[in-house]
Amino acid sequence: MVMDRASELLAADACSGAKTSFRDRSRRSNVSRTTLQHRARGRRSLGEKAQSQQYLTLWEEKALVKYLVHQDALGRPVRIKYVATRPDYAGTCSHTSLRTVASYVVRQELQQQVEERLPEARTGGGTYNSIVVLVGLGGAGKSQLALKYIQTHWRKYNAVFWVDVRLRESLERDYIQIHRLLSGNEQGASSLRLDIDQAISAGKTWFESREGKWLFVYDNADSLDDKDDPYFVDLQHYLPDAPGVEMIVATRSRTAMDMTELEAIEVGKLASAESMEMFMRCSKLGNPSKAVCTEAALIVAELDHLALAVTRAGAYVAATPRIRSNMAVYLPEYRRRRKALLGRKAKQQIHAYGESVLSTWETSCATIAQQCPVAVRVLSFFAFLDPEDIFLELFRHAASPSAVGRECAEEDWRGFLSPQGPLEDVLDEALEALSTYSLVQWKDEQAGYSMHKLVHAWGFDRLGAEEQGRYSQRSLAFLRSVMQDSQLDPVRKSRITPHISSSVARLREWHKTSSHVQERSLCVMCSLADFVGDAGQYHTEYELRAFEETERERGKAQDEEGWLRSLSNPALVLRRQGKYEAAETMNRRALEGCEKVLGKEHPDTLTSVSDLALVLQ
Secondary structure, three states, X not given: OOOOHHHHXXXXXXXXXXXXXXXXXXXXXXOOHHHHHHHHOOOOOHHHHHHHOOOOOHHHHHHHXXXXXXXXXXXXXXXXXXXXXXXXXOEEEOOOOOOOOOOOOOOHHHHHHHHHHHHXXXXXXXXXXXXXXXXXXXXXXXXXXXXXXXXXXXXXXXXXXXXXXXXXXXHHHHHHHHHHHHOXXXXXXXXXXXXXXXHXXXXXXXXXXOOOOEEEXXXXXXXXXXXXXXXXXXXXXXXXXXXXXXXXXXXXXXXXXXXXXXOOEEOOOOOXXXXXXXXXXHHOOOOOOHHHHHHHHHHHHHOOOOHHHHHHHHHHHHHOHHHHOOHHHHHHHHHHOHHHHHOOOOOOOOOOOXXXXXXXXXXXXXXXXXXXXXXXXXXXXXXXOOOOOEEOHHHHHOOOHHHHXXXXXXXXXXXXXXXXXXXXXXXXXXXXXXXXXXOOEEEHHHOEEEOOHHHHHHHHHOOOHHHHHHHHHHHHHHXXXXXXXXXXXXXXXXXXXXXHHHHXXXXXXXXXXXXXXXXXXXXXXXXXXXXXXXXXXXXXXXXXXXXXXXXXXXXXXOOHHHHHHHHHHHXXXXXXXXXXXXXXXXXXXXXXXXXXXXXXXXXXXXXXXXXHHHHHO
């Protein structure tokens, strides 16, 4: 402890054994005689007394609060010269349990990246380098990854602070609590309003004036982009600027990647083995049989290894005895009730995560809609294309309306996606907004975007039946305009085929709850079938031809001749595939129908005879 000048003089004289009067000491040192006398009698200096009285007694604290509140009510500001703080603080600060969920599975590769990045931050020095960003889709497991790091390495830090950035109110609540912990006043003065800027400034000063190592985790830091967003948070304003502070930011917003020079850690899908282990833990299946393991592998693959979705699926299996006894029924039920099952919320978690799989994305979608309404339409439109390879050349290959003639309202996909102006002017902005919130991901190797399988499904499920029909018609029209580009080479054609399959699959899914498919859509589908057939994709061509035939059979009362003509198309594809028996059966069916409806001499009947002969030869 540092002594004051009077105490130093007395100690020096005591060591030397000199006997000097207080008057002589005062004259020699320029310290008052009274101060020397007080110190010799054991009275403490003002500095020592202030240090020993940093903490008020309970009654003193209540009296002070009462006085300050009273003065505030009278409009009389009270000037506070100095408020002492704790010399040190150790522990944790969090409004949630700093424990991973019981079903957590260690993600070795990501965990290792976090452990490697933070030493890099310490080596770099400065706030700009002390931030590690965990970025990824909602439900990917960013918070759990941060919690696991704390659980493993908390001993390295003097203290750990968990800050919820979901709302500005929650962020400020946590910062005020941190301020009270650091000032040694965490229990008292709770009714005294504290200015958040004062709490931030005091916290920064506290860390700057001390040596040690502290960890801040900023969770749910998603609203970092749009200042007009009611949930917007200027996170940089809150970050402590001290060399001993390390920070982890868990976010869906890729804007956070600009807060640090360190490479962000992308938190994506679970590895297959990790998702299987997580599902087994959540479903509580014990020692599963080989058949159960096979079904579980199919389930996690259907969920595309998204951590939150796998957790919810396992919990549903654990709570549903009929599924536990027969795992084979889960996938059919999931495909039938996908929206309801993905919308289920957890009833109880050790670390509460109350959102469902879908609500995490709906929150992001609502924010995007305020920034760029076209982006939400583009997201829904992508749900009708193949999620793995949405390459931008698709839109460049799409022929302009003048190239294909005047489009009807049902085929004007450009005007549908961007009603207020040309799509080309806002497409980049829309894609940037979707990418910022990790709803789509850019892939350098394919010069295009991809979507998680569940985001792709959610983009379709969130639409009403009428909207699904409209999007389906526009996606078919879009793909037909892409096909009409004469510069398409075989490689590009092969990349377009999966989009055709996906678009038709969405049409069929929508059709389950809708009326008869329009004739215009069936004609477009016929053109798409010709395209994939020319590309040698006979399996896809057969699906398109068979769907067209089924739909025309449903409406054969109005157009029986059209139905009969469509019968020969699937048969032709079967013959190309070498499936002669199936082709023969379908050709005979077409011939019988033509003879009955059109007569034996009708040209279509004679064509059916020729088709059958080609199969039989």
